[in-house]
Structure formats: structure tokens, C-alpha cells
Amino acid sequence: MHSVAQPSTTAKYAGTPVQVVALIFGIVFLAVGIAGFIPGLTTDVDALLFWGSDSGAMLLGIFQVSILHNIVHLLFGAAGLWLASSFAGSRNYLIWGGVVYGLILVYGLFVSGDHPANVVPVNTADNWLHGALAVAMILLGVLLGRRGRASA
Structure with a gap:
């Protein structure tokens, strides 16, 4: 006699591939946000400003950062950890997070230098x-989200 598997009524934290990926992104964003304040991982920490293109701090000597930039990474990371607790939250975090990073790319391409709207410093490496990130997050959210729905 075959028994039919019943769907679980309790959610498992990071229990599906899309949840695991959201959790990983969350952890990485948290680590990047913290690293942006650590001398050695960030060069010229003494030139770290709250915001603006004049912040001279460079994460890993490559990516321009500011205190606001680091706070955004920390918040984005915390959101990933929180949303990894559900399938839908993880899927939405990846897809909409990817959209946000696409918008940040557009921002970085068009708002640079001394532009008054240039409050979060970005350079070519950031772009x-x-x-x-935009492409990877959207693709992972869609592909892993689709697979999870089909099996649910």
C-alpha cells in the first residue's frame, strides 16, 4: 500500500533550495556590511564618511563604501535572514532584491561624481x-521559486 506524503504544516527554516539561497545571500550581505567597517578589509577607514561620493574608504581596496552603504548591506542581510524563514519570503527577497540591485546599478550609472543625488558612493566595480547581483538574484528567485511551487 502506498502512502501519500502529506504537506508539512510546520515551516522549516531554510528548508527549500530557494530558502537556503536567500539565507546565503543574507549572510553574505551581513558579512559585507560588517567588513565595510573593519580596517584591513576596508582601506582608508579613516576616510569613511556617512554618505556621499567623497567617502574614501574602499572595501577590499575595490568597492567604494560609506557608513550609509554599509548600513544598507546590513539591513539587506537582516532581511535575507528573516525572509529565509518562508518559501514565499525567500522567493520575493531574491526577485525583488534583484530588482533593487538593478535600480542601484542604474543609479550608479547615471548618478555619479558631484551630482546632488549621489548619497551612496558607487564606483565601476560596484556597478x-x-x-x-541583480541578474543572479532574479534568476535564482525565479528558477528555484518555480521548482519549489511545482513540488508543493
């Missing part, structure tokens, strides 16, 4: 990373 490339934000573009890659």
Missing part, C-alpha cells in the same frame, strides 16, 4: 557587482 559591475550590482549588475551581477
Whole structure:
């Protein structure tokens, strides 16, 4: 006699692939936010400003950061950890987070230098990373989200 598997009525934290990926992104964003304040991981920490293009601090010597930039990473990371507790939350975090990073890419491409709206410093390396994050997060959210729904 075959028994039919019943869906679980309790949610398992990071229990599906999309949840695991959201959790990983959350952890990485938290780590990046913290690293942005650590001398050695961030060069010229003494030039770290709250916001603006004049912040001279560089994460890993490559990515321009500010206190606001680091706080955004910390908040985005915390959101990933929180939303990894559900399938829908994880899927939405990845897809909409990817959209946000796409918008940040556009921001970085068009708002630079002394532009008054340039409050979160970004450089060319940041732009490339934000573009890659946008594509990766959206694709992972859609692909892993679809697979999870079909099996649910």
C-alpha cells in the first residue's frame, strides 16, 4: 500500500533550495556590511564618511563604501535572514532584491561624481557587482521559486 506524503504544516527554516539561497545571500550581505567597517578589509577607514561620493574608504581596496552603504548591506542581510524563514519570503527577497540591485546599478550609472543625488558612493566595480547581483538574484528567485511551487 502506498502512502501519500502529506504537506508539512510546520515551516522549516531554510528548508527549500530557494530558502537556503536567500539565507546565503543574507549572510553574505551581513558579512559585507560588517567588513565595510573593519580596517584591513576596508582601506582608508579613516576616510569613511556617512554618505556621499567623497567617502574614501574602499572595501577590499575595490568597492567604494560609506557608513550609509554599509548600513544598507546590513539591513539587506537582516532581511535575507528573516525572509529565509518562508518559501514565499525567500522567493520575493531574491526577485525583488534583484530588482533593487538593478535600480542601484542604474543609479550608479547615471548618478555619479558631484551630482546632488549621489548619497551612496558607487564606483565601476560596484556597478559591475550590482549588475551581477541583480541578474543572479532574479534568476535564482525565479528558477528555484518555480521548482519549489511545482513540488508543493
